[in-house]
Amino acid sequence: MVEKKQNIVMFPFMAQGHIIPFLALALHIEQRNKNYSITFVNTPLNINKLRQSLPPNSSITLLEIAFDSSDHGLPPNSENCDTLPYSLVITLLRASTSLGPAFKELVSELIRKSHGERPLCIIADIFLGWTASVARELGVFHAIFSGCGAYGLACYYSLWSHLSQKKKKVDDDDDEFVLPDFEEASKLHATQLPLSMLEADGSDSWSVFQGQNLPEWVKSNAVLFNTVQVFDQLGLMYFKRKLGCPVWPVGPVLLSLESRSKVGKEGGLSPEFCKEWLDSKLVKSVLYISFGSMNTINKSQMMQLAMALEASGRNFIWVVRPPIGFDINSEFRFHEWLPIGFAERVTDSKRGLLVQKWAPQLEILSHKSTSAFLSHCGWNSVLEALIHGVPLLGWAMAGEQFFNVKFLEEELGVCVEVARGKTCDVRHEDVVEKIELVMDETSDQKKGKEIRRRVFQVKEMIENATKDEENYKGSSVKAMDDFFNAAISMKEKKMMMMIKREEEEEEKKTSNSINGIS
Ligand SMILES: *[C@@H]1O[C@H](CO)[C@@H](O)[C@H](O)[C@H]1NC(C)=O
Ligand SMILES: *[C@@H]1O[C@H](CO)[C@@H](O)[C@H](O)[C@H]1NC(C)=O
Ligand SMILES: *[C@@H]1O[C@H](CO)[C@@H](O)[C@H](O)[C@H]1NC(C)=O
Numbered sequence: 471m472v473e474k475k476q477n478i479v480m481f482p483f484m485a486q487g488h489i490i491p492f493l494a495l496a497l498h499i500e501q502r503n504k505n506y507s508i509t510f511v512n513t514p515l516n517i518n519k520l521r522q523s524l525p526p527n528s529s530i531t532l533l534e535i536a537f538d539s540s541d542h543g544l545p546p547n548s549e550n551c552d553t554l555p556y557s558l559v560i561t562l563l564r565a566s567t568s569l570g571p572a573f574k575e576l577v578s579e580l581i582r583k584s585h586g587e588r589p590l591c592i593i594a595d596i597f598l599g600w601t602a603s604v605a606r607e608l609g610v611f612h613a614i615f616s617g618c619g620a621y622g623l624a625c626y627y628s629l630w631s632h633l634s635q636k637k638k639k640v641d642d643d644d645d646e647f648v649l650p651d652f653e654e655a656s657k658l659h660a661t662q663l664p665l666s667m668l669e670a671d672g673s674d675s676w677s678v679f680q681g682q683n684l685p686e687w688v689k690s691n692a693v694l695f696n697t698v699q700v701f702d703q704l705g706l707m708y709f710k711r712k713l714g715c716p717v718w719p720v721g722p723v724l725l726s727l728e729s730r731s732k733v734g735k736e737g738g739l740s741p742e743f744c745k746e747w748l749d750s751k752l753v754k755s756v757l758y759i760s761f762g763s764m765n766t767i768n769k770s771q772m773m774q775l776a777m778a779l780e781a782s783g784r785n786f787i788w789v790v791r792p793p794i795g796f797d798i799n800s801e802f803r804f805h806e807w808l809p810i811g812f813a814e815r816v817t818d819s820k821r822g823l824l825v826q827k828w829a830p831q832l833e834i835l836s837h838k839s840t841s842a843f844l845s846h847c848g849w850n851s852v853l854e855a856l857i858h859g860v861p862l863l864g865w866a867m868a869g870e871q872f873f874n875v876k877f878l879e880e881e882l883g884v885c886v887e888v889a890r891g892k893t894c895d896v897r898h899e900d901v902v903e904k905i906e907l908v909m910d911e912t913s914d915q916k917k918g919k920e921i922r923r924r925v926f927q928v929k930e931m932i933e934n935a936t937k938d939e940e941n942y943k944g945s946s947v948k949a950m951d952d953f954f955n956a957a958i959s960m961k962e963k964k965m966m967m968m969i970k971r972e973e974e975e976e977e978k979k980t981s982n983s984i985n986g987i988s
Contacts, residue, residue, distance in 0.1 A: 477508070478499065478509070479511060480492055480508060480510050480511065480592075481512070481594045481598060482512065483598055484549050484550050486551070488617055489516060489550075494723045495723050502938075503954070507529065509589070511533050514536070515549040548562065556665075561675075563679050566598060577589065588608065588964070590961060592611070596616050598683075599683040600682075600686055605690075615694045615695075619849050621704055621881065622870035622877060623705065624708035625658065630680040631684060656880075662876065691956070691960065692715050692716045695719045695721065696720065697721045716953075716956065721946055722946075724854060726832075744829065744830050744833050747823060754841040756787060756834075756837075757842050757844060758831075758840055758844070759775075760789040762845075765867035765892075769793040771894075771896045773808065774898045777898035780812065781898060781899075784909060785821055787823045787825060787834060788823070788824055832854055835858045840860055841908075843860050846867040847885070848871055852874060857929065859925050861885065861925045864886065872890065883924040884928055907921075
């Protein structure tokens with residue numbers, strides 16, 4: 471008999487930075503476990519885009535949940551954070567909380583279609599905390615999947631939960647503070663707070679949204695993290711303590727280059743050209759610079775960075791997005807945004823590539839010519855660097871990225887912070903110094919040597935965690951198995967309870983009819 475596949479429902483928030491790790495997890499599960507089927511839920515435009523990016527041999531089902539952005543004070547056809555200015559991100563977040571009834575109906579319909587059989591589990595986004603209540607109502611195992619690292623998200627979670635206390639401390643002219651329930655993270659500084667937190671006063675939209683979203687997490691049955699046990703223990707312990715549920719590090723799960731280029735932005739640098747260019751460079755001679763798909767620095771910072779690149783004399787690939795204040799879809803104006811003649815000098819000397827919007831990041835990070843990565847330290851980028859043993863120069867932009875940089879520098883020792891945020895003062899002399907610290911392998915500088923040694927160690931930790939051999943399963947492989955076993959066990963328990971209840975009712979009916987009541 472062919473056993474019926476158990477269905478897994480996955481629902482990421484509508485942003486590339488969230489959809490990509492979910493898709494990576496979905497493909498990872500599909501490849502490893504043939505006995506599960508996957509239903510991937512999102513709003514129509516995102517599903518449409520995903521349809522073109524799924525590998526042809528994938529059996530993942532894409533399912534639309536009805537959503538009209540114009541009903542929520544958003545421009546028409548705005549279903550993804552990447553197409554919205556920062557000020558409207560919170561509007562999309564708030565709009566997503568209205569999807570509750572539609573999501574419940576969608577899962578109920580799946581159950582009806584499979585003759586009453588429930589999905590094995592719902593895996594949902596950190597921003598869709600309300601899905602835990604829906605799962606409870608329907609008797610389905612629920613897990614949150616975090617595409618963020620555990621340490622960074624722990625700081626983020628703790629800060630939103632203690633916002634009023636933090637405010638008081640910062641207002642007291644004491645710019646440094648310790649998180650009351652995450653002291654392991656030691657001191658944070660006010661400049662490490664993302665804009666949404668700096669502006670929060672308890673009644674603003676972000677505070678209200680997170681005030682509803684985060685408490686919902688305790689209703690979940692588990693949290694999955696795209697991270698590795700050995701190096702992210704502090705954050706993992708935090709969530710175990712706060713939520714009282716199992717927390718499983720199953721990472722890193724990453725999209726292959728092929729899938730990534732398909733969900734990536736059109737245009738930009740082709741993988742073939744990129745490889746050819748990198749092939750022509752010496753081993754560990756290239757600095758890769760990218761601030762992710764949602765962020766951009768400001769014009770004066772851009773100038774300073776360009777001056778630093780010129781002064782350092784190093785090879786580089788720089789993914790340039792229009793600076794703050796310019797439409798992200800506008801024409802490129804290198805002459806206005808960069809020092810005079812910079813673009814021409816870069817091209818003539820073949821020393822660098824200025825790439826518009828998108829580059830094949832995995833191709834670059836896995837290439838032997840790449841030496842270091844100047845990054846906003848979004849967790850996807852961090853994992854892609856660490857898996858290839860590439861040290862980081864950290865320049866956080868938003869969200870938990872500031873805490874990722876802190877973690878990478880203070881705990882893992884694989885990163886140097888270059889700058890903080892979109893308004894901080896940047897001096898090109900400082901940037902050059904830090905680039906040299908990380909890239910100059912001939913220098914005796916202790917810190918640089920230590921960073922390169924540590925990043926090699928972390929690469930090995932990742933290899934160990936993801937090893938899946940007959941006689942050895944790494945921690946991330948085990949965690950994934952444990953998660954499925956917990957979901958299966960809960961489903962079986964629920965089924966036993968249902969059968970028992972039916973039997974009891976049957977019994978009642980029989981005895982009632984014997985007594986002549988029925
Ligand atoms: C689909 O093809 C890719 C590349 O050949 C392979 O790695 C993957 O395992 C296949 N996926 C499935 C579900 O068969
Ligand atoms: C841009 O960054 C510079 C520091 O490099 C800062 O002085 C300036 O205030 C920033 N401008 C804006 C508009 O944020
Ligand atoms: C990886 O596993 C091997 C074999 O168990 C072990 O010797 C090594 O120390 C591990 N590496 C790291 C960095 O933990």
